Amino acid sequence: MADVIKKATREGYGAALVKLGDKYDNLIVMDADLAAATKTGMFKKAFPDKFYDTGIAESNMIGVAAGLAATGHIVFASSFAMFAAGRAFEQVRNSIGYTHLNVKIGATHAGISVGEDGASHQCCEDIALMRTIPGMVILNPADDVEAEKAVFAAAEYEGPVYLRFGRLAVPRIFDEDYKFEIGKGVELTEGNDVAIIATGLMVNEALMAAEELKKEGINARVINMATIKPLDNDIVIKAAKETGAIVTAEEHNIIGGLGGAVSEVICENYPVPVVKLGVEDTFGRSGPAVELLHIYGLDAEHIVAKAKQAIAMKK
Numbered sequence: 332m333a334d335v336i337k338k339a340t341r342e343g344y345g346a347a348l349v350k351l352g353d354k355y356d357n358l359i360v361m362d363a364d365l366a367a368a369t370k371t372g373m374f375k376k377a378f379p380d381k382f383y384d385t386g387i388a389e390s391n392m393i394g395v396a397a398g399l400a401a402t403g404h405i406v407f408a409s410s411f412a413m414f415a416a417g418r419a420f421e422q423v424r425n426s427i428g429y430t431h432l433n434v435k436i437g438a439t440h441a442g443i444s445v446g447e448d449g450a451s452h453q454c455c456e457d458i459a460l461m462r463t464i465p466g467m468v469i470l471n472p473a474d475d476v477e478a479e480k481a482v483f484a485a486a487e488y489e490g491p492v493y494l495r496f497g498r499l500a501v502p503r504i505f506d507e508d509y510k511f512e513i514g515k516g517v518e519l520t521e522g523n524d525v526a527i528i529a530t531g532l533m534v535n536e537a538l539m540a541a542e543e544l545k546k547e548g549i550n551a552r553v554i555n556m557a558t559i560k561p562l563d564n565d566i567v568i569k570a571a572k573e574t575g576a577i578v579t580a581e582e583h584n585i586i587g588g589l590g591g592a593v594s595e596v597i598c599e600n601y602p603v604p605v606v607k608l609g610v611e612d613t614f615g616r617s618g619p620a621v622e623l624l625h626i627y628g629l630d631a632e633h634i635v636a637k638a639k640q641a642i643a644m645k646k
Contacts, residue, residue, distance in 0.1 A: 337501060339499060340473075340475055340496040340532075341478075341496040341498060342475050343477070344370055347479040347483060348373065348437075349374055352381060358381060359382075360409070361384070362383075362392075362410065363388060363415075364385075365409070365411060365439075368440065368498075369409040369411075369437060371407070371409045389410050389422075393419045393426055393434070394426055396427070397427050397432050397434060400427075400432040400433045400434045405435070406435065407482075409437035411452060412438035412439065412454040416456075428491055437482075438454075438496065440454075440496075441455075441531075441583075443629060444497055444620040444624060445620070446499070455582070456584055458587065459583070462591075468490065469495070469560040470485060470513070471494075471531045471558075471559055471589075472495075472496070473529075473532065473555055475503060476507065477504070477509065477511060478496060481511055482494065484512070484513050495531065497532055499620045499621075502535050504538070514558050515566075516528070518566070521552060522541070523550060523573055524549045524550045525549065525578060525638045525642050526554060526574040526577045527552070527577075527579075528554045528589065529553065529554070529581070530556045530589050531581065533608075536630050537580050538553055540634035552573075554566060556593075559588070564600070571597055571603045575645050577593065577597065578637045578641050579606075579609070582610070582624075611627075
């Protein structure tokens with residue numbers, strides 16, 4: 332068996348930006364003094380004249396990005412999720428969202444898997460914040476390949492996009508032939524007992540959970556939901572109708588994230604049990620990333636338990 336390739340989605344982000352630099356003359360990349368961590372440093376090295384470091388001033392960076400976009404540029408503005416979505420929320424809302432400008436926010440180091448940096452940097456609220464901004468597209472890729480393709484799609488899309496990337500290296504799921512499309516979920520496994528709708532690094536955990544459930548005679552349908560907004564309502568409703576029970580899995584607060592988005596669709600269209608797996612409305616803490624994911628219930632073992640709970644709730 333070939334070795335499993337593991338890379339952080341932020342690596343895919345940096346690699347994609349370099350490729351885009353050759354494709355778009357009007358591309359500009361910005362960072363808030365974190366280029367080595369966000370991987371925009373890869374673009375800086377290749378295209379120094381198209382790269383701007385605003386220093387530790389995310390709100391200012393977003394304002395400048397908006398100005399550049401208003402003059403016809405495609406702008407990728409990067410920082411950690413906590414600062415890009417949290418500190419600069421007003422500027423993202425008013426300067427980019429309200430004006431529907433062509434700015435792409437590359438937010439890295441999202442979720443509990445930031446690890447030792449602790450609660451101040453483990454942003455588990457960013458999806459909820461970005462979902463409230465009208466017209467904002469939210470992309471949360473599962474591996475480095477999907478991350479690259481999501482960045483390409485964001486560059487082609489006319490309008491604001493929030494791209495969510497992780498620090499932790501995760502197994503590669505997709506190959507280079509994988510077709511990514513904004514607003515489309517992808518069924519990765521077949522099954523009619525329960526549907527596991529996952530996003531980001533939880534997609535790999537969902538696939539492992541499906542394997543464990545299969546050993547017990549439970550067939551789980553795993554859906555990769557890389558686009559959280561606009562949500563693929565059709566694939567969600569189809570899963571509800573054909574399985575009768577849904578589990579959502581995300582490295583984010585259970586309030587306002589993927590689980591909330593899926594629940595809204597299910598409640599209005601085809602009510603079935605929905606069990607949400609995510610951070611249970613609490614802050615993170617410092618520690619090794621993999622250990623923290625288990626402590627906070629963000630792994631295959633806990634998805635298995637949630638799947639059984641959802642199945643038991645069927646009428």
